[in-house]
Amino acid sequence: MHSLTAQIPELSNSYVCMKDPQKVQETLQAMVKAGSNTLQVISDFDMTLTRFAYNGKRCPTCHNILENSKVISDDCKIKLDELLKTYYPIEIDASRSIEEKLPLMVEWWTKAHELLVAQRIRKDLLATAVHESEAKLRQGHLKLFLDGFKLFFDHLHKHCIPLLIFSAGIGDILEEVIRQAGVFHSNVNVFSNYMDFDESGMLKAFKGELIHIYNKREGALLNTGHFQELRTRPNVLLMGDSLGDLAMADGVHDMENILRIGYLNDKVEERKQSYLDSYDIVLIENETLDVPNAVVHYLTGSK
Numbered sequence: 001m002h003s004l005t006a007q008i009p010e011l012s013n014s015y016v017c018m019k020d021p022q023k024v025q026e027t028l029q030a031m032v033k034a035g036s037n038t039l040q041v042i043s044d045f046d047m048t049l050t051r052f053a054y055n056g057k058r059c060p061t062c063h064n065i066l067e068n069s070k071v072i073s074d075d076c077k078i079k080l081d082e083l084l085k086t087y088y089p090i091e092i093d094a095s096r097s098i099e100e101k102l103p104l105m106v107e108w109w110t111k112a113h114e115l116l117v118a119q120r121i122r123k124d125l126l127a128t129a130v131h132e133s134e135a136k137l138r139q140g141h142l143k144l145f146l147d148g149f150k151l152f153f154d155h156l157h158k159h160c161i162p163l164l165i166f167s168a169g170i171g172d173i174l175e176e177v178i179r180q181a182g183v184f185h186s187n188v189n190v191f192s193n194y195m196d197f198d199e200s201g202m203l204k205a206f207k208g209e210l211i212h213i214y215n216k217r218e219g220a221l222l223n224t225g226h227f228q229e230l231r232t233r234p235n236v237l238l239m240g241d242s243l244g245d246l247a248m249a250d251g252v253h254d255m256e257n258i259l260r261i262g263y264l265n266d267k268v269e270e271r272k273q274s275y276l277d278s279y280d281i282v283l284i285e286n287e288t289l290d291v292p293n294a295v296v297h298y299l300t301g302s303k
């Protein structure tokens with residue numbers, strides 16, 4: 001443990017928990033030895049790259065950004081909020097199994113997307129909806145511009161490390177958030193739920209297979225081309241906030257090492273043990289990207 005925190009001091013922060021620090025150290029050493037040209041990063045978006053809360057108030061997910069915006073009628077907002085109040089407690093309920101939650105999550109996403117489609121949302125209004133929203137990418141503890149998300153995205157770009165953002169949110173909104181933040185670099189790919197617009201620019205459906213939090217394995221296996229292109233990068237840094245995010249790397253070819261960093265944002269006591277059993281590093285109620293940034297810097301041999 002001592003030499004691990006000497007190498008990455010951020011891992012000694014009180015919000016960092018590891019079930020097996022020795023394994024974390026061995027994995028990191030193997031990944032450094034293999035070199036950053038064998039590394040790929042796979043990250044969830046909502047509540048992983050974005051903040052969970054700010055000044056005591058929940059931050060919006062991709063869905064919430066749209067739902068809270070002017071493009072949605074008041075009546076529809078009430079219905080979407082009722083869905084959130086019904087299904088989010090199920091999403092984070094530690095007493096239910098994933099098998100039990102899965103059909104209910106499909107129900108949530110399906111009902112919400114049907115309501116959104118009925119709003120006939122205009123594509124050209126999405127940028128304003130994001131601009132006027134309270135979306136917040138995670139910063140560092142110093143809250144400097146070159147801290148947190150900017151450092152994370154820019155550093156991966158500078159070192160030509162592919163970043164796959166794998167989200168059960170809404171791809172069009174997610175892309176707009178990172179574009180407006182100036183970090184939608186050429187090394188970033190996104191798997192998500194994308195909106196389908198008609199020729200007049202009105203939302204008519206969602207494209208392809210639905211991605212919800214518990215079917216990311218299927219989503220990964222549908223995108224074999226992406227992982228085939230990255231077959232020379234068998235070392236993975238995975239970042240998520242739900243147990244469903246662990247499946248995001250299931251499409252990686254001949255994986256050699258994986259380091260999983262998990263944000264535990266809500267229902268901490270009930271879920272802590274299952275996160276410790278599944279993620280190598282668990283960050284408890286922490287809103288920064290300090291640990292992922294420190295790990296990425298360590299893996300790229302940067303100070």
Ligand SMILES: Nc1ccn([C@@H]2O[C@H](COP(=O)(O)O)[C@@H](O)[C@H]2O)c(=O)n1
Pocket residue numbers: 044045046047061062063064084088091108109112166167168169213
């Ligand atoms: N109608 C909905 C459906 C889902 N959510 C939240 O979005 C999150 C999924 O996105 P990831 O980037 O984390 O994969 C999920 O945690 C749901 O809570 C929502 O807000 N509204």
